[in-house]
Amino acid sequence: MMVILKTIDEVRKQVKAWKKEGLSVGLVPTMGYLHEGHQSLIQKSVEQNDRTVVSVFVNPMQFGPNEDLESYPRDLDADAKLCEATGADMIFNPEPSEMYAEGFCSYVNMTGLPDALCGLTRPVHFKGVCTVVSKLFHIVTPDRAYFGQKDAQQLAIIMRMVMDLNMDIEIVGCPIIREEDGLAKSSRNIYLTPEERKAAVVLSKAVKLGQKLVADGEKDAKTVVDKMKALISAEPLADIDYVEMVNMDTMKAIDRVEGHILCAMAVRFGKARLIDNFIIDCRNVDKNE
Numbered sequence: 001m002m003v004i005l006k007t008i009d010e011v012r013k014q015v016k017a018w019k020k021e022g023l024s025v026g027l028v029p030t031m032g033y034l035h036e037g038h039q040s041l042i043q044k045s046v047e048q049n050d051r052t053v054v055s056v057f058v059n060p061m062q063f064g065p066n067e068d069l070e071s072y073p074r075d076l077d078a079d080a081k082l083c084e085a086t087g088a089d090m091i092f093n094p095e096p097s098e099m100y101a102e103g104f105c106s107y108v109n110m111t112g113l114p115d116a117l118c119g120l121t122r123p124v125h126f127k128g129v130c131t132v133v134s135k136l137f138h139i140v141t142p143d144r145a146y147f148g149q150k151d152a153q154q155l156a157i158i159m160r161m162v163m164d165l166n167m168d169i170e171i172v173g174c175p176i177i178r179e180e181d182g183l184a185k186s187s188r189n190i191y192l193t194p195e196e197r198k199a200a201v202v203l204s205k206a207v208k209l210g211q212k213l214v215a216d217g218e219k220d221a222k223t224v225v226d227k228m229k230a231l232i233s234a235e236p237l238a239d240i241d242y243v244e245m246v247n248m249d250t251m252k253a254i255d256r257v258e259g260h261i262l263c264a265m266a267v268r269f270g271k272a273r274l275i276d277n278f279i280i281d282c283r284n285v286d287k288n289e
Contacts, residue, residue: 002084004076004091008139011092015053015140023050027142029133032056032093033073033187034082037177041146044174046087053140054083055092057099062128068271073190092140099135108134108165113157116251117264118275121241129154130161137162137169144170148177150184152262152277156248176276178204184276191272199237200269203276206231206243210263211278219257221245232267241266241273248279258282 005011015025026045030038034056045052056079063069076093083091107127113119114126137145147155159171177185182204183197192200206228213224229243246253248260257280264277 002080002088002090004080004093006092006094007098008094011053011090011139014090015051018051019141024143025049025140026052027136027140027145028052028054028088029136029145029147030054030056030079031058031072031187032079033075033190034079035177035185035187037148037150037185039082039086040177041148041174042083042086042088044172045144045146048144048172049142051089052087053090053092053142054079054088055136055140057092057094057132059099059128059132060096061100061131062125064122064124067122068188068191073187092136099132107131108161110157110161110164113153113160113251116246116253117153117242117244118266119153121266126154126157130157133158134161134165134167137167142169144172146172146174148175149173149279150176150186150275150277152248152264152279153251156251156262182208184274186274188272188274192269196237196269196272199235200267200272200274202232202235202238203265203267203274206265207263207276207278211280214257214263214280214282221254221257221261224257224263228263228265232265237269239268241268243267248281 026049028041028045058072060069108130109127110130119126155173162169162171181201183200209231210224210228218224225243225245232238232240243265245261245263248262260281262277262279266273266275
């Protein structure tokens with residue numbers, strides 16, 4: 001039977017009991033308001049581990065002053081039903097005061113990787129992500145942790161943090177889960193009006209266009225990005241934050257479509273800031289040419 005725990009001590013006690021039995025533990029960190037994308041991460045963890053912990057915590061540290069911390073959607077009852085139905089064993093749902101005691105002043109920060117894409121317009125975001133994920137890793141001590149490819153920059157940053165800080169955790173990246181019309185599933189999709197929801201499909205259309213251009217042999221990164229931007233800009237309700245092609249491992253902008261590449265975008269539709277991307281490893285393709 002799945003349990004919902006609110007305190008760090010309770011979580012540690014339960015995980016220690018599992019590990020004493022020799023059981024492996026998977027962690028799926030989330031901010032709640034779970035959808036099929038999160039569910040796919042939980043399913044993967046259930047497949048690969050004896051026990052699965054899902055954290056549901058809207059982390060105030062990763063929100064900037066004018067972002068949607070207060071309005072971010074929350075529904076713990078629905079989250080619990082999805083987690084239990086998918087086979088999770090525990091939800092860790094702490095209060096901010098449990099995660100950040102009074103006087104909290106220790107942070108996990110990173111240079112380089114957060115300085116592009118979402119990090120440019122959300123300067124505090126990845127410091128908050130690294131700090132909370134590091135805390136969750138220390139609290140839950142999982143064997144594996146699961147993150148979605150939709151947040152590709154976050155995935156790259158977490159993998160680098162784990163490597164740099166010698167954390168004994170396997171990071172498992174999982175594919176983007178999409179609606180039938182192609183829109184990437186996101187908790188923030190709830191902000192979309194019906195008109196904005198229709199318009200937002202342009203993101204997945206831009207992804208397909210970019211993938212096709214690369215598959216057809218286009219090697220100029222600017223050409224790919226410009227054509228994707230033109231497609232998105234033709235949608236009146238779309239307000240582009242960025243569309244960029246970068247090296248997946250360094251997040252540095254590239255001129256040529258070669259190596260391990262990430263083509264990522266963030267676009268606003270009314271109140272909603274939505275992200276999407278595709279990742280292509282050209283290294284194997286290039287070797288075969």
